[in-house]
Amino acid sequence: xxxxxxxxxxxxxxxxxxxxxxxxxxxxxxxxxxxxxxxxxxxxxxxxxxxxxxxxxxxxxxxxxxxxxxxxxxxxxxxxxxxxxxxxxxxxxxxxxxxxxxxxxxxxxxxxxxxxxxxxxxxxxxxxxxxxxxxxxxxxxxxxxxxxxxxxxxxxxxxxxxxxxxxxxxxxxxxxxxxxxxxxxxxxxxxxxxxxxxxxxxxxxxxxxxxxxxxxxxxxxxxxxxxxxxxxxxxxxxxxxxxxxxxxxxxxxxxxxxxxxxxxxxxxxxxxxxxxxxxxxxxxxxxxxxxxxxxxxxxxxxxxxxxxxxxxxxxxxxxxxxxxxxxxxxxxxxxxxxxxxxxxxxxxxxxxxxxxxxxxxxxxxxxxxxxxxxxxxxxxxxxxxxxxxxxxxxxxxxxxxxxxxxxxxxxxxxxxxxxxxxxxxxxxxxxxxxxxxxxxxxxxxxxxxxxxxxxxxxxxxxxxxxxxxxxxxxxxxxxxxxxxxxxxxxxxxxxxxxxxxxxxxxxxxxxxxxxxxxxxxxxxxxxxxxxxxxxxxxxxxxxxxxxxxxxxxxxxxxxx
Ligand code: GLY
Numbered sequence: 001x002x003x004x005x006x007x008x009x010x011x012x013x014x015x016x017x018x019x020x021x022x023x024x025x026x027x028x029x030x031x032x033x034x035x036x037x038x039x040x041x042x043x044x045x046x047x048x049x050x051x052x053x054x055x056x057x058x059x060x061x062x063x064x065x066x067x068x069x070x071x072x073x074x075x076x077x078x079x080x081x082x083x084x085x086x087x088x089x090x091x092x093x094x095x096x097x098x099x100x101x102x103x104x105x106x107x108x109x110x111x112x113x114x115x116x117x118x119x120x121x122x123x124x125x126x127x128x129x130x131x132x133x134x135x136x137x138x139x140x141x142x143x144x145x146x147x148x149x150x151x152x153x154x155x156x157x158x159x160x161x162x163x164x165x166x167x168x169x170x171x172x173x174x175x176x177x178x179x180x181x182x183x184x185x186x187x188x189x190x191x192x193x194x195x196x197x198x199x200x201x202x203x204x205x206x207x208x209x210x211x212x213x214x215x216x217x218x219x220x221x222x223x224x225x226x227x228x229x230x231x232x233x234x235x236x237x238x239x240x241x242x243x244x245x246x247x248x249x250x251x252x253x254x255x256x257x258x259x260x261x262x263x264x265x266x267x268x269x270x271x272x273x274x275x276x277x278x279x280x281x282x283x284x285x286x287x288x289x290x291x292x293x294x295x296x297x298x299x300x301x302x303x304x305x306x307x308x309x310x311x312x313x314x315x316x317x318x319x320x321x322x323x324x325x326x327x328x329x330x331x332x333x334x335x336x337x338x339x340x341x342x343x344x345x346x347x348x349x350x351x352x353x354x355x356x357x358x359x360x361x362x363x364x365x366x367x368x369x370x371x372x373x374x375x376x377x378x379x380x381x382x383x384x385x386x387x388x389x390x391x392x393x394x395x396x397x398x399x400x401x402x403x404x405x406x407x408x409x410x411x412x413x414x415x416x417x418x419x420x421x422x423x424x425x426x427x428x429x430x431x432x433x434x435x436x437x438x439x440x441x442x443x444x445x446x447x448x449x450x451x452x453x454x455x456x457x458x459x460x461x462x463x464x465x466x467x468x469x470x471x472x473x474x475x476x477x478x479x480x481x482x483x484x485x486x487x488x489x490x491x492x493x494x495x496x497x498x499x500x501x502x503x504x505x506x507x508x509x510x511x512x513x514x515x516x517x518x519x520x521x522x523x524x525x526x527x528x529x530x531x532x533x534x535x536x537x538x539x540x541x542x543x544x545x546x547x548x549x550x551x552x553x554x555x556x557x558x559x560x
Contacts, residue, residue, distance in 0.1 A: 022486050022489065022490060022547050022548060022549060022550040023486060023547070024484060024485050024486040024545050024546060024547040024557065025545075025546050025547070025556075025557045025558070025559050026543055026544065026545055026546075026559055027543070027544040027546070027558075027559020027560050028379075028542065028543060028544070028559075028560075029047070029048075029378075029379040029544075029559075029560050030044070030047040030048075030053075030056070030376075030377055030378045030379050030544060030559065030560060031044075031375075031376070031377050031537050031539075031544035031545075031546040031557060031558070031559040032044045032047065032056055032060055032374070032375075032376050032546075032557075032558050032559075033374065033375045033376075033535040033536060033537055033546045033547065033548050033555070033556070033557040033558070034060050034064060034068075034372070034373075034374040034375075034535055034548070034555060034556070035064070035068055035071075035372050035373075035374075035462075035533060035535065035548065035552040035554060035555040036063070036064055036067040036068045036072070036554050036555065036556075037554060037555065037556035037558070038063065038067045038157065038162050039060050039063035039064045039066075039067050039068065039072070039374070040060065040374075040548075040555075040556045040557065040558040041556075041558055042059050042060055042063035042153045042154070042157070043056040043057065043059050043060030043063070043374070043376055043558070044056070044558040044559070044560055045059075045153065046059040046060075046145065046149075046150055046153070047376075047378055047379070047560070048560060049145065049149070050144065050145065051143075051144055051145040051149075051150065051378070052142070052143070052144045052145075052378045052380070052382055053082070053376045053377055053378040053382040053383055053384045054082060054138055054139055054142040054143045054144075054382070054384055055139070055143050055144055055145045055149075055150050056376040056378060056384070057080065057138075057374060057376045057384035057386050058135045058138065058139045058143065058150045058151075059150040059151075059153055059154070060374050060376065060386075061131070061135055061374065061386060061388065062074075062135070062150070062151055062153070062154035062212065063153055063154045063157055064372060064374065065131075065154060065208070065212075065405065066154050066157040066158045066162070066205060066208060066212075067157060067162055067554075068372060068554070069168075069188075069394065069405075069406055070171060070370055070372075070390070070393040070394050071370050071371050071372035071388070071389055071390055071393065071462060072372055072388075073129075073131055073388060073389070073390050073395070073405065073406065073408070074129065074131050074132050074211070074212070074215070074223065074405050075126075075129050075131070075390065075395065075405045075406050075407045075408055076096065076129055076130075076131055076388055076389050076390040076391070076395060076407075076408035076410065077094050077095045077096040077127065077129060077130035077131055077134070077388060077389065077408065077410065078094055078095070078130070078131060078134065078371075078386065078387050078388025078389055078444060079091060079092065079093055079094070079095065079134075079271045079275055079277075079386070079387055079388070079442070079444050079446055080092040080094070080134060080135075080138050080384060080385070080386040080446065081258060081269060081270065081271055081384070081385040081386075081446045081447065081448050082138065082142060082382070082383070082384050082448075083269055083382070083383045083448040083450065083455045084382050085380045085381035085382050085454060085455065086453065086454065087267070087450045087453040087454055087455070089258045089260075089269040089448065089450075090255055090256075090257070090258065091255070091256050091257070091258045091271050091272065092134050092137055092138045092253055092254070092255055092256075093130075093134070093253060093254045093255075093256050093271075093272075093274065093275075093439070094130035094131055094133050094134020094135070094137070094253040094254075094388075095130055095274050095275075095410075095439040095440070095442055096127025096128055096129055096130050096408055096410040096411075096439065096440065097127060097128045097130070097247075097251060097437050097438065097439050098127060098128075098411065098414070098434050098435060098436055098437060098438050098439075098440070099127075099128055099242045099243045099244070099247045099436065100242075100244070100246060100247055100250075100436045100437060101242040101244070101436070102242065102411070102434050102435070102436050102438075103434065103436075104418050104433045104434045104435065105417075105418070106124060106434060107119040107124070107411075107416045108416070108417060112417070114416050114417055119409075119411050119412040119414070119416050120391070120392060120396070120409045120412040121181075121396060121397065121409065122240065122241075122396070123235075123236055123239040123240045123241030123242075123396070123398060123407075124240065124241055124242060124411065125396050125409040125410075125411045125412055126236070126241055126243060126395075126396055126398065126407045126408055126409065126410070126411065127408055127410035127411050127440065128243055128247045128248065128251050129223075129251075129407070129408060130251060130253060131388055132215055132220065132222075132223035132224070133220055133223070133224065133251055133252060133253040134253040134388075136219050136220040136253070137220070137252075137253040137255065138253075138384075140219075141255070147216070147219055148216050148217070151212060151215060151216040152216060154212050155209050155212045155213050155216060158204070158205040158206070158208040158209035158212060158404075159204065159205075159206055159209035160202075160204065161191075161202035161203050161204035161205075162202065162203065163200060163201070163202060163203075164189075164197045164198065164199050164200065164201050164202070164203045165199060165553075165554055166199050166553070167553055167554055168189065168203070169189075169196065169197075169198070169199045171189070171393075171394070172188070172189035172196040172197075173196065175188065175189075175394075175397075176196065181397070182397040184397060184398050184399045184401075185394065185397050185399065188399055188406075189203065191203065191204050205404050206404070207401065207402055207403060207404025208403075208404030208405055209404070210404070211228060211403050211404055211405060214226075214227060214228055215228075223248075224248045224249060224251055225245075225248070225249055228403060229245050229248040229249070230245065231400060231402055231403055232248065232400065232403065233245045233248065235400040235403070239398065250437070256271075256272050256325075257272065258270060258271065258272060258278065259271070259272045259278035259279055259282060259333065259337065260282075261282030261285060261286065261337055263285045263286075263288070263289055263449075263475075263476075263479050263480075264289065264479065264480075265451070265452075266449050266450065266451055266456070266479050267449065267450040267451075267453070268281070268282055268285060268447065268449050268475070269447070269448045269449070269450065270282065270445065270446070270447045270448075271444065271445065271446055271447075272325065272333070273322050273323065273324065273325045273328075273331060273333070273441070274322075274323065274324045274325065274439040274440065274441055274442055275441075275442045275443070275444050275445065276318045276322045276441055276442065276443055276468065277442070277443055277444055277445025277446075277447075277467060277468050277471070278445065278447070279318070279322065279333060279336050279337060280314045280315065280317075280318045280322075280445075280468045280472075281445055281447065281468055281471060281472045281475070282337055283314045283317065283336050283337060283341070283342065284310050284311060284314045284468075284469075284472050285472065285475065285476065286337070286338075286339050286341070286342030287310040287313070287314070287342045287345055287346050288307075288310065288476055288480065289339070289342065290342060290343060290346045291306065291346075293480060298481055299491070299492055299514075300514070301513075301514050301517040301518060301521075302351060304494055304503070304505075304510075304514060304518060305351065305354070305518060305521060305523070306349060306351070307473070307494060308354075308494060308496040308503050308518075308523065309349045309354070309355060309496075310345070310346070310349075311469055311472075311494075311495070311496040311497065311498075312355060312357060312496050312498050312501075313345045313348075313349075313498075314345075314468075315465075315468075315496070315497045315498035315499075316357070316498045317336055318468075318498075319498065319499075321336065321431065322431060322432070322441055323430075323431025323432040323438075323441050324431075324432075324438045324439040324440075324441070326438070326439070327431075327435055327438050328430075328431045331431065352521065353521050353522050354518075354521050354522035354523045356501065356522075357498045357499050357501040370389070370390070370391070370392055370393035370394075370462055370464075371387060371388070371389035371390075371391075371444060371462035371463065371464070371467065372387070372388065372389070372462050372533075373385075373386065373387040373446065373460035373461050373462060373533070373534070373535045374386050374387075374460075374535055375458040375459060375460065375535050375536055375537045375546070376458070376537075377455065377458060377537050377539055377544055381454060381455055381539060382455070383448050383455035383458045383537070383539070384458070385446035385447055385448050385458045385459065385460050386446055386460070387444040387445065387446045387460045387461075387462070387467070388444075389408070389410070389442075389444065389462070390406060390407075390408040390409070390410075391408050391409045391410045391412055391413060392409055392412075394406055395407055395408040395409050395410075396408065396409035397409075410440055411434070411440065413432075413440035413441060413442060414432055414433065414434045414438075414440045414441075415432045415433050415434075416434070418430075418433050443463075443464060443465045443466075443467045443468050444460070444467055445460060445461070445467050445468050445471040445472075446459075446460040447459050447460060447471055447475060449475060449478075449479065454539075455539060456538065456539055456540070457475065457478050457479075457485075457536065457537070457538050457539075458536060458537040458539075459471055459474055459475060459478075459534060459535070459536040459537075460534070460535060460536075461474075461532035461533055461534045461535070461549070462532065462533050463531060463532045463533070465495075465497050466495040466497075466504070466531050466532060467532065469493065469494070469495045469496070469497075469531070470493050470495070470531050470532030470534060471532070471534070473491070473493050473494075474488045474489055474491075474493075474532075474534055474536065477491050478538065484538070484545065484547075485536045485537065485538045485545050485546065485547045486547035488536070489534040489536055489547050489549050490549070490550060491509075492505070492506050492509035492510055493505075493506055493531040493532060494506075494510075494531075495531055501524060502523070502524035502525065502526050503518065503523050503524070503525050503526070504525075504526050504527075504528050504531065505525060505526070505527060505528070506527075506528065506529070506530055506531055507527030507528065507529065508529070510527075530551040532549065532551070533549045533551050533552045533555070534547075534548075534549045535547075535548050535549065535552075535555065535557075537557070544559050546558070546559055
C-alpha cells in the first residue's frame with residue numbers, strides 16, 4: 001500500500017469512532033437523516049415549507065456538498081431510489097462516466113504495469129461528474145417546490161458560512177501536513193486568510209456559493225454548459241486531465257427501473273447496475289430466507305459463519321458478472337436474483353468450516369470507503385434513499401479554486417488492467433474495464449423496503465465495498481429480528497467480499513469466544529473500529545423513526 005493511501009486510511013480512522021449507541025428520533029410529519037446535522041436541518045426546513053421527499057433530498061444533498069465536502073459533492077456522482085407513498089418506485093443513476101478520451105490501458109506504463117496512484121491521485125482519475133444532472137432530473141420529475149428554492153439553502157450555507165466542526169478541522173490539519181501530496185487542498189479550509197478556520201469559527205466558501213448560484217439559475221445546463229463547464233474543462237487541460245466540454249455537454253443522468261426482490265412479506269427495492277449493491281443485497285437476502293432462525297441465534301458463531309459464507313458467494317458473482325448495463329447488455333440479473341440460485345448457494349455452505357475463495361480466476365480491486373448517504377420521508381409517506389460519493393475522502397484532492405468544489409477520483413473504481421487478476425485485489429474482468437462513456441461499477445446501495453405495498457424502511461451507508469454488507473445486515477436486523485432502527489444500525493456488523501478471503505468485524509462488538517471459534521473453522525479475521533455509517537428511517541403507524549449511525553459524529557436524524 002502506498003504511503004499516501006495508508007495516510008489517507010489513517011485519516012479515515014481518525015474520523016471514525018466505534019459504534020456504541022445512537023438515539024432514534026421521531027417525527028409525525030417527516031424525517032431527514034444525514035451525516036451532517038446542518039444538512040439534515042436544511043432538508044427538514046424544505047419539508048416544512050411544503051416540499052416533498054425529493055425536494056428534501058435534493059436540498060440536503062446540495063447542503064452536504066457544502067457542510068460535508070469529504071463526500072457530499074457536486075463534483076462526484078451517485079444514485080437515488082424513490083418510492084412514492086403507494087409503493088411505486090424508480091431510480092436515478094447519476095454515476096460518473098469515463099471521459100470520451102479514456103482508454104482501457106490509460107493507467108498502465110509501457111510494461112503494462114499499473115502506475116502507482118494514477119487511477120486515484122491524478123486529474124485523469126476524475127470521472128465526468130453526475131451529481132447535478134441526477135439531482136436536477138429527479139427534481140424535474142418528482143419535485144414540488146421550485147428548483148431555485150431547494151438549491152438556495154446550500155448557497156446561503158456556502159456564502160454566509162456555517163460553524164467549523166472538529167471533523168472538518170482535523171481534515172484541514174491533515175491536508176496542511178501534506179502540502180506536496182495535496183497542493184490544491186492547502187487553503188481549502190481558510191476564509192481567504194493564511195489560517196484554517198478554528199472549530200467554532202464560521203467557515204465560508206464563496207466560490208462554491210457562486211457555482212451553486214449558477215446551478216440555481218440555470219439548472220442542469222448551469223453545470224454542464226457555459227461558464228462552469230468552460231472553467232472545468234480548462235482546469236482539466238491545465239492539470240493533465242482528459243474531461244472536455246464535450247464530455248460535460250453529453251452527460252445525462254438516467255432513470256432506471258429498480259431491482260426488486262422479496263424477503264418474506266417485504267418488498268426490497270434497490271439500485272440496479274451500474275450499482276452492484278441492489279443485486280448483491282437481494283441475492284444475500286434470498287440466501288437468508290432459506291434459514292430457520294429458531295436454530296440460528298443472532299450473532300452466534302454459526303450465524304456469523306453463515307452470513308460470511310453468504311457474502312462470499314454473492315460477492316463472487318458480483319465480481320464475475322456486474323458492470324455498466326449500457327455496455328453489458330447480457331448481465332444475468334434475473335439469474336442472480338432468482339431464489340433457486342440462493343437455494344443452490346446455501347446448499348453448498350458447510351456449517352463446520354470456512355469455504356476457501358478461489359482466486360485463480362479473478363480478484364477484486366480495493367475501493368475507497370468515503371461516500372455518504374441520506375434518507376428522507378415526507379408527510380405523505382414518499383421516500384428517497386440517496387447515496388453519492390467522490391470515491392475517496394475528498395476525492396482526488398483536486399479543487400478548482402474558482403469553482404470551489406472538489407473533484408472525484410472515481411476512475412479508480414474501474415478494473416485498470418485488462419485480463420490481469422490477482423488474489424490480493426486486482427481484477428481484469430471485462431464488464432468493468434475502462435471504455436469511453438462507461439460508468440464504473442459501484443457498491444453504493446441505497447434501499448427502500450416496502451411493507452404492505454408502502455415505504456417502510458429507508459436505508460443506506462458509505463463504506464466502499466463494505467456498503468452492501470452493512471446495508472444488508474441492517475435490513476435483515478429490521479425485517480427478520482424486528483429491531484428498532486437505532487439498534488439495527490448499531491448492532492455488530494461483519495464484512496466478507498470473497499477476496500481477500502477474510503472476515504472484517506467490528507472489534508469492540510464481537511466476543512473473543514466467537515472470534516476464536518470462527519478462526520478454528522478456518523476463517524481469517526481482521527478487526528476494524530467500525531463498518532459503515534448508516535442513515536435510516538422506519539415509518540410505522542404514522543410515526544417516522546430516524547437514526548444516524550453513532551460513527552458519524554456530526555450526523556443527525558431530524559424529524560418534525
Ligand atoms: N466509490 C464507491 C462506490 O461507488 O462504491
